Amino acid sequence: MEASATRMLQRYGTGWVLLLLAIVFTSQNSRFLSWRNLGYILTDVSICGIVAVGMTFVIISAGVDLAVGSVLGFAAMGAAWLIELSGLHLHPAWLFGLCTAAGLGAAAGFIHGKVTTALQVPPFITTLGGLSAWRGATLLINHGGPIHDFDAGYRWWGNGSVLGIPVPVLIFVIVASVGWVVQRYTRYGRHIYAVGGNVEAARLSGLNVKGLTSSVYVIVGTLAGLAGFLLSARLGSAEATAGTGYELRVIASVVIGGASLSGGTGGVGGTVMGALLIGVLSNGLVMMGVNSYYQEIVIGAIIVLAVALDSFAKRRA
Amino acid sequence: MSALLEARQITKSFPGVRALAGVNLRVGPGEVHALLGENGAGKSTLLKILSGAQAADAGEIRLNGTPLAGSHSPLERQQAGIVTIYQEFNLLPEMSVAENMYIGREPVRHGWVDWSRLYGQARSILSALGLQIEPRAAVRTLTVGEQQMVEIARAMTFEAKLIIMDEPTAALSVREVDTLQRIVRELRARGIGIIYVTHRLNEVSALCDRFTVLRDGKWVAEGDVRDHSPGDLVRLMVGRNVDLLRHRRHRAPSDEALRVEGVSWQPKTRTRAASLKDICMTVRSGEILGLAGLMGAGRTDFARILFGAEHCSAGTLWLQQDRVEMPRSPAEAIHQGITLLPEHRKRDGCFLEQSIRQNMTLPSLKKLTRWKWFVSDRREAHFVERYRRSLGIAMASDLTPIGHLSGGNQQKVLLARCLALAPKVLILDEPTRGVDIGAKAEVHELIRQTADSGVAVVVISSELLELLAISDRIGVFREGRLVAEVDGETATEPEVMSLMAVGTAA
Numbered sequence: 001m002e003a004s005a006t007r008m009l010q011r012y013g014t015g016w017v018l019l020l021l022a023i024v025f026t027s028q029n030s031r032f033l034s035w036r037n038l039g040y041i042l043t044d045v046s047i048c049g050i051v052a053v054g055m056t057f058v059i060i061s062a063g064v065d066l067a068v069g070s071v072l073g074f075a076a077m078g079a080a081w082l083i084e085l086s087g088l089h090l091h092p093a094w095l096f097g098l099c100t101a102a103g104l105g106a107a108a109g110f111i112h113g114k115v116t117t118a119l120q121v122p123p124f125i126t127t128l129g130g131l132s133a134w135r136g137a138t139l140l141i142n143h144g145g146p147i148h149d150f151d152a153g154y155r156w157w158g159n160g161s162v163l164g165i166p167v168p169v170l171i172f173v174i175v176a177s178v179g180w181v182v183q184r185y186t187r188y189g190r191h192i193y194a195v196g197g198n199v200e201a202a203r204l205s206g207l208n209v210k211g212l213t214s215s216v217y218v219i220v221g222t223l224a225g226l227a228g229f230l231l232s233a234r235l236g237s238a239e240a241t242a243g244t245g246y247e248l249r250v251i252a253s254v255v256i257g258g259a260s261l262s263g264g265t266g267g268v269g270g271t272v273m274g275a276l277l278i279g280v281l282s283n284g285l286v287m288m289g290v291n292s293y294y295q296e297i298v299i300g301a302i303i304v305l306a307v308a309l310d311s312f313a314k315r316r317a
Numbered sequence: 318m319s320a321l322l323e324a325r326q327i328t329k330s331f332p333g334v335r336a337l338a339g340v341n342l343r344v345g346p347g348e349v350h351a352l353l354g355e356n357g358a359g360k361s362t363l364l365k366i367l368s369g370a371q372a373a374d375a376g377e378i379r380l381n382g383t384p385l386a387g388s389h390s391p392l393e394r395q396q397a398g399i400v401t402i403y404q405e406f407n408l409l410p411e412m413s414v415a416e417n418m419y420i421g422r423e424p425v426r427h428g429w430v431d432w433s434r435l436y437g438q439a440r441s442i443l444s445a446l447g448l449q450i451e452p453r454a455a456v457r458t459l460t461v462g463e464q465q466m467v468e469i470a471r472a473m474t475f476e477a478k479l480i481i482m483d484e485p486t487a488a489l490s491v492r493e494v495d496t497l498q499r500i501v502r503e504l505r506a507r508g509i510g511i512i513y514v515t516h517r518l519n520e521v522s523a524l525c526d527r528f529t530v531l532r533d534g535k536w537v538a539e540g541d542v543r544d545h546s547p548g549d550l551v552r553l554m555v556g557r558n559v560d561l562l563r564h565r566r567h568r569a570p571s572d573e574a575l576r577v578e579g580v581s582w583q584p585k586t587r588t589r590a591a592s593l594k595d596i597c598m599t600v601r602s603g604e605i606l607g608l609a610g611l612m613g614a615g616r617t618d619f620a621r622i623l624f625g626a627e628h629c630s631a632g633t634l635w636l637q638q639d640r641v642e643m644p645r646s647p648a649e650a651i652h653q654g655i656t657l658l659p660e661h662r663k664r665d666g667c668f669l670e671q672s673i674r675q676n677m678t679l680p681s682l683k684k685l686t687r688w689k690w691f692v693s694d695r696r697e698a699h700f701v702e703r704y705r706r707s708l709g710i711a712m713a714s715d716l717t718p719i720g721h722l723s724g725g726n727q728q729k730v731l732l733a734r735c736l737a738l739a740p741k742v743l744i745l746d747e748p749t750r751g752v753d754i755g756a757k758a759e760v761h762e763l764i765r766q767t768a769d770s771g772v773a774v775v776v777i778s779s780e781l782l783e784l785l786a787i788s789d790r791i792g793v794f795r796e797g798r799l800v801a802e803v804d805g806e807t808a809t810e811p812e813v814m815s816l817m818a819v820g821t822a823a
Contacts, residue, residue, distance in 0.1 A: 181691075185691045185692055186690050186691060186692065187682040187683065187686065187690070187692060190675065190679065190682060190692065191679075193668075193671060193675070194668055194671075194675075194679055197668040197669075197670060197671055198665075198667065198668050198669070200664065200665050201659075201664075201665055201666055201667060201668055202668075202679075203626070203646075203647055204624075204626060204647050204657065204659055204665055204666070205647070205679050205680045205734070206646075206647050206648040206650075206651040206652075206680050207648070207679075207680075208648060264668065264670055264671065265670060
């Protein structure tokens with residue numbers, strides 16, 4: 001009983017901090033709560049958040065993926081390059097871009113999953129290699145230069161809106177909802193928790209541990225590809241450095257959201273809160289005119305604090 | 318001869334259990350003293366008190382006539398000269414033999430580890446024991462037997478006066494046992510006292526001078542090994558001629574459910590797992606087959622092979638008289654109708670942070686879905702409720718973590734998980750370990766009911782009384798072989814004990 005009470009407190013704890021931050025930032029700068037700024041925050045959160053939903057699966061399974069930023073950049077660049085190569089005759093270009101980016105991301109994730117399970121390399125190492133390798137591949141594609149002749153249809157995915165809601169936000173909402181349902185209500189979701197909670201017990205319960213472990217890297221890879229597509233659509237160009245450093249922010253979102261790196265706990269709901277917290281914090285600090293170097297320090301401190309709180313709650317329980 | 322170690326009137330209670338009641342133990346210098354008793358007799362508790370891992374509630378321990386302080390720290394005891402070698406070694410596998418021998422006490426010069434002295438000292442101790450072990454070798458490259466020798470060499474670095482060995486030969490090969498015995502004699506010749514805990518009575522006759530027998534936490538007997546046959550010792554250990562409460566089967570077992578022939582297996586790594594030699598076995602539907610044996614006799618490995626948790630190519634398997642492949646994974650075994658309740662409940666069974674419900678339904682979720690993919694809360698709750706009632710699981714809510722339950726209730730949840738798979742063959746490895754006495758009887762009853770419903774049940778247990786109480790037949794494992802099969806209704810404790818320990822009936 002006590003454990004679930006502290007867990008509830010912790011889950012809503014992120015919500016309370018979020019609310020508190022919103023009040024503080026609004027009192028400092030009235031424009032913080034404007035539609036325009038909220039839309040900006042949410043769009044900014046969405047692209048990282050989509051990847052974080054996938055990362056939640058990985059971390060619940062007791063793995064980690066450090067390569068998401070590089071895969072994101074690779075998928076966006078790869079898709080843009082293939083479109084350019086085809087001479088812009090594909091219509092609609094966005095459909096081709098969306099599918100190719102997601103496909104490239106899935107392929108990268110598939111490789112990570114296979115290397116991890118078949119060669120028994122710890123996922124930290126596999127994806128550390130991936131972090132470097134996929135970035136290198138991205139730079140190679142267009143010799144480090146950007147690709148930016150997207151048509152309006154393509155850019156709509158990053159800048160358009162439906163009923164006043166920016167498209168990336170909409171997609172984030174859809175991805176998070178599907179992720180939540182899968183985790184909460186499907187056998188697959190339960191199996192991932194089981195593998196992360198106790199891998200030997202999962203194997204002895206008849207689960208296909210290797211297949212399940214591989215699958216989470218495919219999920220996060222696909223979502224990184226999707227995020228890459230959205231980011232390049234938003235910027236109107238595929239940059240060779242797109243997604244650099246995303247892995248830290250994505251992992252931070254998941255961990256602030258209550259997942260443990262040792263696996264078995266966490267959830268998409270918490271991750272969304274974690275992503276929002278980071279988004280609000282960095283936006284608010286900018287609005288307050290805080291030096292951007294301090295922002296990095298604050299975000300770093302928040303991550304450590306969140307995990308300290310988590311292990312404190314566990315010891316109490 | 319004056320006593321080297323004298324423990325008098327040692328008493329120790331745990332909540333609800335009196336583990337030791339006024340136990341005496343006297344060991345002279347240069348004496349190998351066998352400490353004998355069944356599982357649960359109190360040997361382990363006594364060893365922990367002597368080694369300083371636990372404090373006695375009452376009693377006195379003297380070493381060479383001086384009382385040892387009541388404070389309990391293993392380090393102080395080691396420095397006083399009492400060194401314990403546990404069944405599970407305390408070696409760091411990645412470090413060298415010499416580093417392990419001197420860990421925490423490395424010779425230093427000017428604040429730096431003096432490596433040449435470290436290796437020199439280690440080498441001289443190893444060679445004094447007549448061991449051909451390279452002090453620079455990493456411990457993980459050694460065999461189990463060699464690791465045991467390193468533990469003994471480590472004891473020598475403390476200038477041990479008394480060495481306690483807890484089932485030192487449980488995992489050793491025959492040749493390694495010879496080496497160990499040679500070294501024990503060598504230590505004896507140097508005047509070191511040795512407390513030797515073992516279940517293998519032929520070793521007692523071969524190696525030990527005197528013995529002490531414990532039974533149910535009480536001191537039973539002390540004497541010269543010369544004057545007692547292994548049969549005498551078994552009688553002292555078992556002691557009682559109590560009529561066991563035996564569960565009788567309610568109907569005759571029907572057809573053969575599982576048959577294996579020629580299972581032979583070698584562990585992949587040099588761990589403590591036993592190798593198995595040519596095992597043939599049959600279980601019928603509705604029958605409970607008990608598997609008896611000492612630690613390391615191979616029962617658990619055999620069970621894991623049947624369940625596909627270990628891979629074994631040598632052997633043939635029939636399920637309900639159909640020849641099938643040996644399962645290559647637990648998933649395959651479950652599909653074939655074989656299910657295992659693993660030995661280590663917390664390590665291999667439970668998802669401790671997850672709810673009782675999630676723990677119980679995990680492998681059965683397929684049956685609890687709606688619209689093909691979605692797990693139905695309602696059906697899941699019904700499922701848990703059904704097993705809660707039929708197994709009598711005491712819990713406040715099925716959404717609390719399983720880690721909050723008592724051992725007995727955890728075991729019932731895992732049993733429910735197994736039963737829900739509707740197995741044809743159910744293997745239970747130590748089903749009542751860490752379960753209190755009341756819950757134990759309930760688990761026994763559940764096992765009987767399961768068999769009566771037509772399941773073939775294989776039960777592995779280290780408690781002979783348990784096997785005698787519930788088994789229709791008992792197979793006895795010894796050193797990787799199935800050496801005998803006895804009728805569970807007529808077998809006696811000394812008979813099975815003797816088969817386990819010596820290989821022949823007393």
